[in-house]
Amino acid sequence: MEELYVVGRNPVLELLKTEKQIDKIYILKGDLKGSIKKIIGVAKDKGIIIQEVDKRKLDEISEGEVHQGVAAFVTGFEYSTLEDILKKAESLNEAPFVVILDEIEDPHNLGAIIRTCECAGVHGVIIPKRRSARVNQTVYKASAGAVNHVLVSNVTNISNTIETLKEKGLWIYGADLKGENYYYNESLKGAIGLVIGNEGKGISRLVSEKCDVLIKIPMFGNVSSLNASTSAAILIYEVVRQKDEKKKS
Numbered sequence: 625m626e627e628l629y630v631v632g633r634n635p636v637l638e639l640l641k642t643e644k645q646i647d648k649i650y651i652l653k654g655d656l657k658g659s660i661k662k663i664i665g666v667a668k669d670k671g672i673i674i675q676e677v678d679k680r681k682l683d684e685i686s687e688g689e690v691h692q693g694v695a696a697f698v699t700g701f702e703y704s705t706l707e708d709i710l711k712k713a714e715s716l717n718e719a720p721f722v723v724i725l726d727e728i729e730d731p732h733n734l735g736a737i738i739r740t741c742e743c744a745g746v747h748g749v750i751i752p753k754r755r756s757a758r759v760n761q762t763v764y765k766a767s768a769g770a771v772n773h774v775l776v777s778n779v780t781n782i783s784n785t786i787e788t789l790k791e792k793g794l795w796i797y798g799a800d801l802k803g804e805n806y807y808y809n810e811s812l813k814g815a816i817g818l819v820i821g822n823e824g825k826g827i828s829r830l831v832s833e834k835c836d837v838l839i840k841i842p843m844f845g846n847v848s849s850l851n852a853s854t855s856a857a858i859l860i861y862e863v864v865r866q867k868d869e870k871k872k873s
Contacts, residue, residue, distance in 0.1 A: 726819055826849075
């Protein structure tokens, strides 16, 4: 596991709700009001070292991210396995719903997608080990701490992982402008794997060929595509809508 800093008040508060190992929390000198006071109280209850530092130290730690006067130093993010994700769905007695990210490179996008996944009850997120953003302090910040509550698996080969998921009974949908159907005309019920492609290139050819169905979002403006995290949110919540519709029927 890599060492990293989690910065920002909400991400640190969410981190403190978990059992993850926090080595130290840095607090801006003199800033002991509001949610900072709550962070200090929880950290003390957990026996975590708290150190007051100047703004320059926090600016250095945060590497350009907005730290809001607090940063937590943690041993690192622990990735889950594909089996962990499927077991989570089984434990909830739910059909598996996973989001597969094909070379998402922007950590802000990764964080935003993970945040949506957590809110929507997605069982896990799958990313490749190479040519992809990894979970770092930017992802923690962009996810508003949601990364602490989502299983993220980093795999060697996305195409092979899709094959494994298909063997487990999942139907794989890829988001692609060349898709056969608009997403709202497709049945997105049951065990689902949703593939979101790279910010610029979209889904790679090999991954696209592994998908069962390619679906698209209608575009009526002059800009030809949506941000990856926006596309992911639209499609993820369509799955949620159809799942809820099925429960009511």
